[in-house]
Amino acid sequence: MRVFFWNFLLAAILTLSVLPAGAAAAQKEYPWSLVGYGAVYTPDRLKDIFFNRHSYEDSYLAALAINREFARTGPSLAWEGEGQLVKHFGRQEHWEYNALVVARWHRFPWNHRVATSLAVGEGISWATRKPKLEIRDDRNVSQLLNYLLFELTLAKPQSRWYWSGRIHHRSGVFGLYNGVRGGSNFVGMGTGYRF
Template sequence: MNHCKVFCFILVLLAALVFGLFSSHAGAASQPSTPWSLIGFTSIYTPDRLKDIFTNRHSYQDSYLAALALNYRFARPSRSLGWEWEVQGVRHFGRQNHFETNALILARWYRFPWNDWVATTLAVGEGLSYAFRKPRLERKDHDDPSQLLNYLLFELTLSPEEQSRWYFSTRIHHRSGVFGLYNGVRGGSNFIGMGVGYRF
């Protein structure tokens, strides 16, 4: 991993933080009172592809992660849609042992017909992922895995009502080379997990 790529990743991370802080002041009058979230979650590794996860045809292996994420909703243009940024600190353990950090932008959908019974949101996030050591589990797809890869997040949240501070989160944590775009890497890794979030 050359220093230029690490430097670019840090710049993106800092830009996301600065943008979020600026937005918190610029849009304070129109934002709900709890735009921040702190999420703790844990996940288990699956060797299967994203499409296998979505069709429930996946398996699991003994490798895990524990993560803490800070999320900020910087725009809510309608009752249905919100925009957020998020930064994560991740610790891997089991078949691989390293730290990872991720920075991403998310789009979140709020309106579901059953929200009067269970408030539900669905989010998709896109960003960058940096592993502080070359991930062992990503060697199965590429002889020389990259520390810097693309990051995708899929999240489903459930809570008693939309204004609840506490909520349940289930997540898919996906790193990939985007068909060779990142250092020629065509593989990646997937983790499936759950956690708890707190809005403030």
């Protein structure tokens, strides 16, 4: 995870130094966002992604997401709706469709240098077939599962372009969805544009 974080941070800093600046208050003036990202599968549990070293396997996804801010709670917290189209390849081959509500925190003391946001999204995920990587240990598997998103964005102040680091998580929420107790995790990065 440390290597991923430092590589992501370095790539973001280098790219942000050449991105053009947009109109003032880009995050507020442009409620729509289009995000493209790629991710790699990790067999580790969600908590291990945040707090421990983890491993990766040869399964990937490419995603295109569109979201729109629909409300604000004060100046710092935005509420968004997001839809995702996801293609899996490598050890599993299928499509995935996700719909979620996202809570995004915008206020950080360093935003005058690097505009930053942290987001958590909650919704549903539909896979066009039962994902092979979710079939293990004779567990129940379902095409319909819960979806969680964790995202860090970094941008040049006032820019409409931004870098995104994402965790893409599908799970049965401890058996709530069709008795499924497992799921899958992907860690990735991409870029987005506000409009």
